[in-house]
Amino acid sequence: MPLDLDALPDPVDVSDNRDELRRVDEVVARGPYSADWESLQGYQPPRWYEDAKFGIFLHWGVYSVPAYGSEWYPRTAYTEGSREFEHHVSTYGPHRDFGYKDFIPDFHMSGFDPDAWAELFRVAGAQFVVPVAEHHDGFAMYDSARSRWTAARMGPQRDVYGDLAAATQRAGMVVGASSHRAEHWFFLNPGTRFDSDVLDPRVHDFYGPAQREETAPNEAFLQDWLLRTVEIIDRYRPQVLWFDWWIEQPAFEPYLRRLAAYYYNRAAEWGVEVVIQYKWEAFAPGSAVRDIERGAKPRIQPEVWQNDTSVSRNSWSWHPNQDYKDLPEVVAELADVVSKNGALLLNFCPKADGTFDEREVELARGLGRWLGAYGQAIYGTRPWIVAEEGPTRVAEGSFVDGTPIAYTEHDIRFTRRVDHMGEQVYAILLRRPESGVARVRSWGTDLGLLTDAIAGVEVLGHPEPPRWRRTADALEVEIGPAHADLPGVAVRIQLAPRAVQRRHDYIHEGTMAPTPA
Structure with a gap:
């Protein structure tokens, strides 16, 4: 069923950010951290994180409705010549008549039980949980005041992230959040190259900016990125912030320093210890925890690091043709990472209705049984002389x-x-x-x-x-x-x-x- 554009909430005006940016800078000015790398390199990862070793990552969103290819469907479905493009046209019709936005009504999550999810993660042995707050597609899974395109206002019409965060805390685990908002600058741009709904001005605030990857994000986008992240921090107080790769673009650099100082200073005010996780070279060494996607190290690292990987080899979101890893493979990944001073962030893939594939449930339970027997060799440990x-x-x-x-x-x-x-x-x-x-x-x-x-x-x-x-x-x-x-x-x-x-x-x-x- 296509999205009824006439029934949409009114667009949100985010053109004047001066007051919000002023408040951010006031928090930064109070310290103890300032927005420069020398100050931020005084950060130390918290003991709870170094001891935790194992967390669960979660990718689910509107892309879970078509459940085809991967979580990159909102981009690849508009990429002419791709199998996702051909699948979309043959299954749903021309993009101008049925585009990515039109999957939102079927993203109902009618089977979503946040407490049952949290209990599964606890049984699996996870110490922290990092749901996707917003992926590249621009659909916020949390209740945002900066967008009408959120799970709280459309689709399931509930604060999906907030409900899961509360359940995670009730189950005794640490709550995190991942932001992939940076990539939205360019993510939908294939849809601007032919007659598609990406060109429809009525939904520009969802699909836009849809700019070229070769261009640096402009000031308006960077301010919005910063303030959306600040909104997640203040509304939900996650103790983990995970960022995807595109924040390494040079234009983000001053905003990363500003954001890190804000987050660390707010954590100090609240009396909690937090972790920022980044890829490649986006942050200065020692100012946050480096994350390696589907990665490994050959030897012990002097600083704690993280491998984020998935239960599936071919996707981060659910679809029927997952190439699942088995329990021995996941156990080996966990043991290898921990022996080299790392932590494992293992992704699970909920379906659009809020349930899990039974193979993922069994893998989670198997991990829990393994950690129940051998977890003393994992939790709270440090590297030995050799890995x-x-x-x-x-x-x-x-x-x-x-x-x-x-x-x-x-x-x-x-x-x-x-x-x-x-x-x-x-x-x-x-x-x-x-x-x-x-x-x-x-x-x-x-x-x-x-x-x-x-x-x-x-x-x-x-x-x-x-x-x-x-x-x-x-x-x-x-x-x-x-x-x-x-x-x-x-x-x-x-x-x-x-x-x-x-x-x-x-x-x-x-x-x-x-x-x-």
């Missing part, structure tokens, strides 16, 4: 999760914890050993990585102490039958008390231990 051992390497960089990696029982990731019990080191085997014996080469006597006496050995999730022996080549630990249905296994060693006093001078070297023969 890993074994024959299998992960590719460095972004977009490296296209093909599943065949890990072996010799592929291990290490983490470390110091608490009131002393020092513990964990070995996470990415595949359960068929022999029933875990062999950890890095803990053998010959390598010299583990110079302290072992006070005890435990297989996490197993009630009885295992049989074990330490040789020159390896620490060998018998793995019991518990949790045999879960991928891999985690072994914990308790070091003798004197190890607590020792400082790991090589903690950021990231050396690979020798590959087992």
Whole structure:
């Protein structure tokens, strides 16, 4: 059913931003942070985030209605020659008669239960949840005073983001928000190249600016970007702000400094600790947390970082032909990231009706079972002397999760914890050993990585102490039958008390231990 343009709310006038911008600058002026990189580089990521390790990302919006291709449908459906373009015309008719806006009435989310969602995320073991507040398409999932094109006024006609944020907090998790608003500058511009509804002046405030990617965003767009982000901060107080890649355009740079100072200063006023996550080089090193899309690192990083990836290899939003990852693959991603001083932000893909594909529900529950057994090796840990051992390497960089990696029982990731019990080191085997014996080469006597006496050995999730022996080549630990249905296994060693006093001078070297023969 096409959108009834005559029944739309009145457009919002955002032409005069002087008072709002003045208020932003007043907060910046109060400090403690000022809008310059030297000041912002005094930021330290909060302990809660460094301990959390695992969060859930959520992509759902109007693009979930056509559920074809990906969340880039509002762009690709207007790109002549694309399969999305041909699908749109053959399914819905010419773009001038039925465009992207006309999916809004069917974005009803009639099955959306925010408390049930939050409970699923809690069961999965997530410590923070980052829903998309606004994607590239320009449809706000929150109640915005700066736009009529919001879920609160159209489609489901409810503050979808706000309802989920409140449920997330009730379930004891940290609330975040992602903003992809920057990309809206150019996102709908393919629709300006032929006869489509993108050229209809009645919906310009939704589809516009629809400018060329080659052009820098103008002052009006940048001010609106800043004030929409400030609106999310003040209305919902998220403790995570995630930004997509296009904010690295030079025109955004002064606005990023202004926004970061505002956010950090507001957090200081509220007495909470917050995180900004960015890609590439948009922020100065140390001023926020760097995020790598579908990414990996080859070694331990000196500063905490994040890998954002999805349960699906081919989309961030739901469609019927998802190429889903399985539980062992997701567990391996989590263990690899954490061993290298990172956190995993794992995306799930709700349907337009507010429900999840059962495969995603089962994956979430599987993650929860795995973390219930082995989470001590993940939550609250820090890197050990080395991150890993074994024959299998992960590719460095972004977009490296296209093909599943065949890990072996010799592929291990290490983490470390110091608490009131002393020092513990964990070995996470990415595949359960068929022999029933875990062999950890890095803990053998010959390598010299583990110079302290072992006070005890435990297989996490197993009630009885295992049989074990330490040789020159390896620490060998018998793995019991518990949790045999879960991928891999985690072994914990308790070091003798004197190890607590020792400082790991090589903690950021990231050396690979020798590959087992």
